[in-house]
Amino acid sequence: MTQPISAEEFVAALDAYGVRRVAGVPCGHLAGPWSLYERTGRLTPAASEGSALAIAAGWELAGQRAAVLVQNSGFGNLVNPLTSLLLPYDIPLLVVMTLRGWPDPAEDEPQHAAMGTGTVPMLEGLGVRHTVLRPGGLADALDLAAKARAENQPFFLLVPRGAIARAAEPAPEPRPAGPDELTRPRVVSAVLDQLADEDLLVTTTGYLSRQAHHEKDRPGTFYMQGSMGHAGAIGLGLATADPTRRVVVLDGDGAFLMHLGTGSTIGAAGTARLVHLVVDNGCYESTGCQATTSGDVDWAALGAGLGYRATVVADSVASLAGELRRMLTAKGPVLGVFRVVPTPGEVHPRATASTGPLDIAARFRGAAAGPVQARAESS
Ligand SMILES: Cc1ncc(C[n+]2csc(CCOP(=O)(O)OP(=O)(O)O)c2C)c(N)n1
CATH class of the missing domain: 3.40.50.970 (Thiamin diphosphate (ThDP)-binding fold, Pyr/PP domains)
Incomplete structure (x- = not known):
């Protein structure tokens, strides 16, 4: 099996790309980068994927380069601000979206099947640029994102399961519950x-x-x-x-x-x-x-x-x-x-x-x- 990208390497690459702030709704497959952004105070946990997109659009309108971290189960929640905010107003944004139910929906839980097969065709149908993150392919993917940005277009970086590792320093375990808690x-x-x-x-x-x-x-x-x-x-x-x-x-x-x-x-x-x-x-x-x-x-x-x-x-x-x-x-x-x-x-x-x-x-x-x-x- 190919080695996943480390969470630290992933965040460093996004930093080099210019990302200053991140909003999102968590996915276990993005737990590594999520905790690194959280620790450095650059993360806004959004109530839904749609609001994450809109918060990040606000940052972009204020001149701060931003990214959104989500899972494709939340794609439905963000389609509205994607199509009626980012696209008509020419707001570029990097959306890092994990792929549940992909490539083989049968290997994931049933609730991910339709979205697993549908994510890429839906992005294509909407004319939204995207690429699937391949081993060793982060720099190329961010080049594509930069090209989209140069034309004020959003870009979806699709992350398969296991492509990004957890952070080297794991988040502390919650304390054990007391007898009356x-x-x-x-x-x-x-x-x-x-x-x-x-x-x-x-x-x-x-x-x-x-x-x-x-x-x-x-x-x-x-x-x-x-x-x-x-x-x-x-x-x-x-x-x-x-x-x-x-x-x-x-x-x-x-x-x-x-x-x-x-x-x-x-x-x-x-x-x-x-x-x-x-x-x-x-x-x-x-x-x-x-x-x-x-x-x-x-x-x-x-x-x-x-x-x-x-x-x-x-x-x-x-x-x-x-x-x-x-x-x-x-x-x-x-x-x-x-x-x-x-x-x-x-x-x-x-x-x-x-x-x-x-x-x-x-x-x-x-x-x-x-x-x-x-x-x-x-x-
Ligand atoms: C629209 C959508 N976004 C994200 C996810 C991924 N997801 C699955 S469970 C979960 C956490 C649910 O948190 P909470 O409701 O507080 O319940 P807890 O897990 O703490 O019991 C998330 C974010 C999802 N399934 N659907």
């Missing part, structure tokens, strides 16, 4: 304990879906492995389709913030039996625990501001069962937030490793069509 496994296990069989559960992409599958696989759980940030919207669809059924959404802080606007749609809809739970570990744990911006979020104020009828924040094992009961029984929509310590060492197989997406959807449809024993709500 919440963790993903403790929260997910408590949630599954308190759910009734008839409740529907939607779990967000990444480790939370894996954890829910590990704790208790059930037909009424929709393991949403892709579509990051949309678990709340699916939950809203379910809760409005059948207002008598309790619908619980298990979200991550990064995913919740990615499509924060959905919270306002939920608040406005006022669905009484929708319970939106956020496991806030302060990071994108599933891609290497890169910091999100949740540390600056006041969840209680946010929930109220978005129109959730109740917001409950839990942060200790001692209060977990009681706070969770409040979240599950208050008149909704409810926003329930758990402040947890990351536990990147505890990782379980994906739901789709044993049950394919079609089976997950079919089982879930069956559960959603089952009878509901409506229970009285507290207010």
Whole structure:
């Protein structure tokens, strides 16, 4: 196998190209450069790939050369500012985008298949210049980027899996959780304990879906492995389709913030039996625990501001069962937030490793069509 480019070499090459600042949403395959930019204070973690592109466009408009780091699952999120901002306004930008589901979609998870095959044809269809990073090919790729820049055109540097190594000095491991501190496994296990069989559960992409599958696989759980940030919207669809059924959404802080606007749609809809739970570990744990911006979020104020009828924040094992009961029984929509310590060492197989997406959807449809024993709500 060919040696990957070291993270240090990659960042040095982008420095030589003139990149001063970087914005993005993390991908495990870019963890090395991401941590180097973070350590040197040159990284802005964006809520979504589209905002990363727009932030970087702002830097470019201010005369600072910028790059964006993203994964191709977020390509859909950035197509709008790519086509309606960068292209018409002639704003050049280097977009470093990892290729999941490529070259062989069968070798990656199912949610990456269509984008894996579609990324290059879509860029071609949009007339956006791009190249795939080949071993030893970084200098040539950056020459192409420079040519695009000379014509004020954006350029996509597509990075296959394993092409860039992790940083030589790895990020420090999070400290172990204390006995009274919440963790993903403790929260997910408590949630599954308190759910009734008839409740529907939607779990967000990444480790939370894996954890829910590990704790208790059930037909009424929709393991949403892709579509990051949309678990709340699916939950809203379910809760409005059948207002008598309790619908619980298990979200991550990064995913919740990615499509924060959905919270306002939920608040406005006022669905009484929708319970939106956020496991806030302060990071994108599933891609290497890169910091999100949740540390600056006041969840209680946010929930109220978005129109959730109740917001409950839990942060200790001692209060977990009681706070969770409040979240599950208050008149909704409810926003329930758990402040947890990351536990990147505890990782379980994906739901789709044993049950394919079609089976997950079919089982879930069956559960959603089952009878509901409506229970009285507290207010
Ligand atoms: C649109 C999109 N962008 C990026 C990714 C890559 N990705 C997968 S999981 C994940 C982190 C999710 O973070 P969070 O919601 O905070 O949950 P955690 O991993 O911390 O449990 C990311 C960035 C993705 N799947 N989709």
